[in-house]
Amino acid sequence: MSVAEQLPTAKTSANPSRxxxxxxxxxxxxxxxxxxxxxxxxxxxxxxxxxxxxxxxAAGLGIAFREKPAGxxxxxxxxxAGAQQTESLLQNSPQHASFKVEVQxxxxxxxxxxxxxYDLVIEPNAAGGLTYLYDPAxxxxxxxxxxxxxxxxxxxxxxxxxxxxEVTSSEPGSRYIDFLIPGLLGMNxxxxxxxxxxxxxxxxxxxxxxxxxxxxxxxRGDFLLALMSSRLxxxxxxxxxxxxxxxxxxxxxxxxxxxxxxxxxxxxALCFGGVGLLTASRAQKIESVSGLMNLVMMxxxxxxxxxxxxxxxxxxxxxxxxxxxxxALNDALRTSILEGTPLxxxxxxxxxxxLWGVISFLLALRWFRWT
Amino acid sequence: xxxxxxxxxLRKTYQGKVEAVRGLNLEIxxxxxxxxxxxxxxxxxxxxxxxxxxxxxTSGQVSILGHSWSQNPREMREWLGISLQETRLSEKLSVRExxxxxxxxxxxxxxxxxxxxxMQLTEKADAWVGKLSGGQRQRLAVATALVCNPxxxxxxxxxTGLDPQSRRQLWDIIRxxxxxxxxxxxxxxxxxxxxxxxxxxxxxxxGQIIAEGSPADLIERLGGHHVVEFAVSSNGNGRADPALWRxxxxxxxxxxxxxxxxxxxxxxxxxxxxxxxxxxxxxxxxEHLSTRQASLEDVFVRLTGRHLREE
Numbered sequence: 001m002s003v004a005e006q007l008p009t010a011k012t013s014a015n016p017s018r019x020x021x022x023x024x025x026x027x028x029x030x031x032x033x034x035x036x037x038x039x040x041x042x043x044x045x046x047x048x049x050x051x052x053x054x055x056x057x058a059a060g061l062g063i064a065f066r067e068k069p070a071g072x073x074x075x076x077x078x079x080x081a082g083a084q085q086t087e088s089l090l091q092n093s094p095q096h097a098s099f100k101v102e103v104q105x106x107x108x109x110x111x112x113x114x115x116x117x118y119d120l121v122i123e124p125n126a127a128g129g130l131t132y133l134y135d136p137a138x139x140x141x142x143x144x145x146x147x148x149x150x151x152x153x154x155x156x157x158x159x160x161x162x163x164x165x166e167v168t169s170s171e172p173g174s175r176y177i178d179f180l181i182p183g184l185l186g187m188n189x190x191x192x193x194x195x196x197x198x199x200x201x202x203x204x205x206x207x208x209x210x211x212x213x214x215x216x217x218x219x220r221g222d223f224l225l226a227l228m229s230s231r232l233x234x235x236x237x238x239x240x241x242x243x244x245x246x247x248x249x250x251x252x253x254x255x256x257x258x259x260x261x262x263x264x265x266x267x268x269a270l271c272f273g274g275v276g277l278l279t280a281s282r283a284q285k286i287e288s289v290s291g292l293m294n295l296v297m298m299x300x301x302x303x304x305x306x307x308x309x310x311x312x313x314x315x316x317x318x319x320x321x322x323x324x325x326x327x328a329l330n331d332a333l334r335t336s337i338l339e340g341t342p343l344x345x346x347x348x349x350x351x352x353x354x355l356w357g358v359i360s361f362l363l364a365l366r367w368f369r370w371t
Numbered sequence: 372x373x374x375x376x377x378x379x380x381l382r383k384t385y386q387g388k389v390e391a392v393r394g395l396n397l398e399i400x401x402x403x404x405x406x407x408x409x410x411x412x413x414x415x416x417x418x419x420x421x422x423x424x425x426x427x428x429t430s431g432q433v434s435i436l437g438h439s440w441s442q443n444p445r446e447m448r449e450w451l452g453i454s455l456q457e458t459r460l461s462e463k464l465s466v467r468e469x470x471x472x473x474x475x476x477x478x479x480x481x482x483x484x485x486x487x488x489x490m491q492l493t494e495k496a497d498a499w500v501g502k503l504s505g506g507q508r509q510r511l512a513v514a515t516a517l518v519c520n521p522x523x524x525x526x527x528x529x530x531t532g533l534d535p536q537s538r539r540q541l542w543d544i545i546r547x548x549x550x551x552x553x554x555x556x557x558x559x560x561x562x563x564x565x566x567x568x569x570x571x572x573x574x575x576x577x578g579q580i581i582a583e584g585s586p587a588d589l590i591e592r593l594g595g596h597h598v599v600e601f602a603v604s605s606n607g608n609g610r611a612d613p614a615l616w617r618x619x620x621x622x623x624x625x626x627x628x629x630x631x632x633x634x635x636x637x638x639x640x641x642x643x644x645x646x647x648x649x650x651x652x653x654x655x656x657x658e659h660l661s662t663r664q665a666s667l668e669d670v671f672v673r674l675t676g677r678h679l680r681e682e
Contacts, residue, residue, distance in 0.1 A: 021480055031475035035464055042463040042499075207459035215423055215455070216519070217448040218476040371425060 028218050032226035036200075037233065049195075050234060054188045055245055058181055061307075062250050065176040072100040073119045073144035076109040082124030086152070093151035099144075119144035178253075181246040182337050183306040186330040188238055189265060190300060193272030194293050196234065197227055198280035202289040211371045220370070228273045235269035236262065243337075255340030263343065264336060267350055268329040271357035275325065278360040281367045300326035328352035373436070375401040375523055375554040376422055381431035383417050383578075391417040392428070393578035399571075401436075401522075404545065404555040406569035408562070408667065410677070414578035415558035416456055419527050422556065423453055436522065449477055452516030456527040462501030466492055466511055469500055473515040481520045490514045490544065506537030513544060524548055526557040530564060542568055562667040574671060581674050586667060593670045599634045599642060602659040603650055615653075619645045624673055635665065635673065 040046050075090075077083045083103050090101055104112065112118045113133060119141045121133035130152070134145040154160075204210045213223060239261065246252035254261070279296055283289035303310055303317075304326035313321060321327050328349040335341035376399040383392040392414045399405040407415045420426040422433055424440040424447065433440060438447050460469050467483060474480035487493045490510045495503060503511065509529060516524060526545070530538040545568060549555055559565055565572050566586045573583040582589055590596075613625045616632060621642040623635040636642045639662050650657050671677075 021474070021482060023475055023478055023480065027475040031472045035461070035468060035472050038468065039461055039463045208455055209458060209460065211425060212453070212455055212458045212460075212515075213476075215425055215448065215451070215453040216473060216476040217445050217478075 026222075029222040029226050032218075032223055033229050036226060036230040040196075040230065040234070046196075050188070050192045050238060051241060054184055054238070054242060058177075058184050058242060058245055059249065061180055062177040065180070072098055073140065073147065074100045074102070074117060075144060075148060076102050076104045076112055076118040076121045078109050078121060078123040079103050079105050080124060081126075082128065082130075086122060086124055086130065089152055089155045090148070093155040095147060095151045095154075098147060099151070120148055122148065175250075177246070177250045178338055179309075179334070180307065181242060181250075181252060182333040183330050185239060185242050185265070185333050186268065186304070186326055187301065187306045188242070189235060189268045189329065190272045190297060190326050192234060192238065193231055193269055194276040194279065194297060196231055197273045197276035198289055198293055199286070200227065201277070201280040202283050202286055205283075205369065205371075206285060208371075214370045224277065224365075227277075228270060231269045231273045232266055235265050239265045252337075254337050256336035256342075260336050260343045260346075261333065264329070264332045264346065264350075267353050267357070268325075268333075271325050271329070271353040271360075274357040274360035274364065277364040278367075281364040282369050284369075300324050303327070305330050323352060325353050325356040373401050374434075375399050375403070376405075376433075376435055376556060378418075378422060378433045379431055381418065381421060381433070382429045383414075383421060383426065384429045391578055392421070395431075395575075395578065395580055397422075397573065397580070399554060399556060401554050402549070402552055403570045404549050404557070404568055406565040406572035407556070407558040407575050408560065408565045408572050408671075409558075409575035410560055413575045415560075415575055416527055417578075418575070419525055419556065419558055420455075423451060423525050424448070449519070450522040452519055452521030452524045454512045454516045454524075454526045454529055456531070458512060460500050460508070460511065460515070463499060465497050465499055466503070466514075467496040469511060470514050470518050474518045477519040479520065480518050483518060486514050486518045489517070489547070491540065506533050506540070509533055509537065509541065510544070513541065517544075517548065521553065523554045523556065526555065528558055528560070530559070530561065538564070562671070566667050572667075574667075574674065576675050582670065589670050590665050590667065593673055596665055597636045597639045597662055598665050598669055599636050599639060599646065599662045600631050600659070601634075601646065601657060601661075602631050603653075603655040604658050615649060616646075619649060626672060626676075628672075631659065633669075635669065636662075 077086055087101055087103060090096060090099055102118075106123075109118065109121045109123075110133070113121045113135075119134070119138070123131040123133060125131055132145050132149070135141040201210070204213075214220070243252075243254060243261070247254060275296065276293075279292050280289050283292060303313065303321045304324050305321075306326075310318070310321045310327065322331075332346045332349040332353075336343075336346065376397065378395065378397045381392050381395040381397075382390070384390050395414070395418055397405075397418075407418060409415050417426065421428045422435070424433075424435075424444055435447055436450060440447065464472070467487065470483045470486060474483055484493070484496075487496050490513065492507065492510055492514060495507060500508065500511065513526070513529065516526075524545070529545075530541055533541070542564070545555055545557070557568070569586060571583070571585050572589070573580045574589070575581070582593060584592065613627065613632070616622060616625045616634060619634070619642055621636050621638045623637065625635075626633045634642065634646075643660075643662070646660075647657070
């Protein structure tokens with residue numbers, strides 16, 4: 001890294017006529033970028049939030065939501081007439097391995113159900129029928145009810161009208177961790193882009209460092225460019241780390257080319273660099289920019305499909321959600337990584353990010369407060 | 372000798388209300404060390420930042436070595452070394468990295484090592500800025516200004532908050548720069564600094580220059596040569612009328628502060644005997660009497676009726 005021509009540093013103060021040192025056109029940019037990278041490297045918080053935190057988050061969520069075969073559903077049968085018969089029907093059914101049946105008195109069964117110990121309570125009634133107590137809001141409860149019902153009906157002699165057969169599938173690519181990692185990538189690019197650019201700028205403004213820089217012949221464009229470029233360097237490391245984690249620990253399959261993924265990441269990083277620049281273009285204090293940043297990022301954390309699919313939101317707001325830059329980035333990364341969608345087919349998403357980035361950057365240049 | 376810095380009828384009004392600078396005229400010759408002396412809030416910083424091209428004046432003209440900020444600001448910045456009031460440089464960069472960074476903005480900067488040596492920062496070259504003492508930070512701030520090999524050095528309160536030794540070090544550096552043909556404009560609210568360092572100075576108050584000249588000239592013109600300070604005990608006669616003291620021979624002005632009378636005097640050997648007579652005639656007792664050379668402080672007090680350090 002020596003864009004400037006450094007001269008040999010012999011101590012010759014007695015000889016003041018040393019040849020002049022000359023700087024080329026890009027010396028300022030090079031030094032600004034280098035200084036920025038040094039500062040980032042020396043700031044332990046940056047290393048943690050940018051690199052370690054996303055990895056911990058991905059690892060934690062990946063382990064919590066790892067794929068495991070559905071365990072045996074705990075089911076309680078209320079003791080009384082018919083309890084014995086129901087239990088033996090269940091034990092003799094072909095699906096008996098998927099239940100863990102206990103006979104309990106009414107109070108104990110209900111209490112266990114309430115506390116989540118049982119997914120389903122079966123209460124034989126006087127007419128020889130059964131009453132299922134289940135919670136339609138708990139997926140495992142719904143599952144237990146239908147499984148148990150099937151097993152009991154079949155054991156009691158119900159015939160299947162349609163012949164069915166089953167093939168099981170648990171392919172990498174359709175698991176939660178596969179959904180999660182591209183989302184985390186996108187969110188991380190947003191967070192570090194906004195904070196990396198916005199926070200740094202307001203800090204420098206507060207320190208009057210921006211004013212001091214403007215007092216030199218430094219090209220203002222070079223300064224902003226260096227700030228954005230530092231994001232690109234970090235972006236490559238961020239993406240690399242998360243993808244390696246996904247591939248090594250969660251056996252994630254990356255279908256898209258690394259080139260495409262890096263390019264999408266670059267566009268995303270620059271886009272959020274621009275949004276960060278705009279957010280920080282006027283703020284004088286760290287406190288005020290922190291609030292603004294959170295205000296800008298909050299909707300995207302919620303709506304842009306980081307942790308769960310945005311398809312869950314009502315159809316009316318879908319166009320709005322798709323216009324958010326993080327949605328575009330997440331969708332682009334997800335389809336590229338998981339489905340191998342080629343770059344050319346990503347143009348609507350690239351357009352969304354590009355527009356956000358360029359418009360923000362231009363507005364920021366217009367409103368930017370250097371002093 | 373040409374004119375290094377010139378401004379005419381400079382005005383700056385913040386938000387249409389606060390008039391920080393109200394019609395200020397300056398002319399600084401090349402090779403001169405010029406000081407803007409005034410209390411806090413007098414408009415010194417606003418003035419110097421307008422001259423540095425960092426603030427837009429509300430009205431008035433500025434010219435630096437014959438160029439105006441609207442013509443060729445980038446070229447002009449090559450000539451100026453600036454140290455702002457309280458710039459906090461990046462704490463996680465080393466001294467050398469900081470100076471190198473600033474050097475990289477200029478076409479033909481000086482060697483970083485040479486500047487560090489001059490500023491006695493060689494030992495600290497690899498220390499992070501965050502670990503420096505106040506004096507070292509201030510020297511580093513001046514180093515970032517000197518590394519560009521400037522024609523004019525702008526220093527805004529360069530020694531505020533420094534210990535006496537660090538102040539003296541900075542004064543030496545400024546003198547050295549001036550000896551090599553540089554022009555210096557500095558602001559300060561220390562009289563001794565202005566008196567020792569500046570060839571000429573302007574006293575600024577409420578956004579206007581109220582007096583201008585060499586320190587000796589200002590003292591002679593406005594401070595009187597000597598100051599006679601005394602206190603009398605009043606024996607029930609009530610307080611003596613200042614007019615009584617004003618009427619003594621050789622007295623140019625009278626000021627009362629903290630129970631002491633201060634007379635600006637041209638010839639103390641004429642005034643003091645007359646003063647003693649007057650005190651005796653009044654039936655009072657002299658409780659204190661001293662004479663000293665007049666200073667810039669006296670000039671300022673005489674001009675504004677306030678002390679420099681008062682808010």
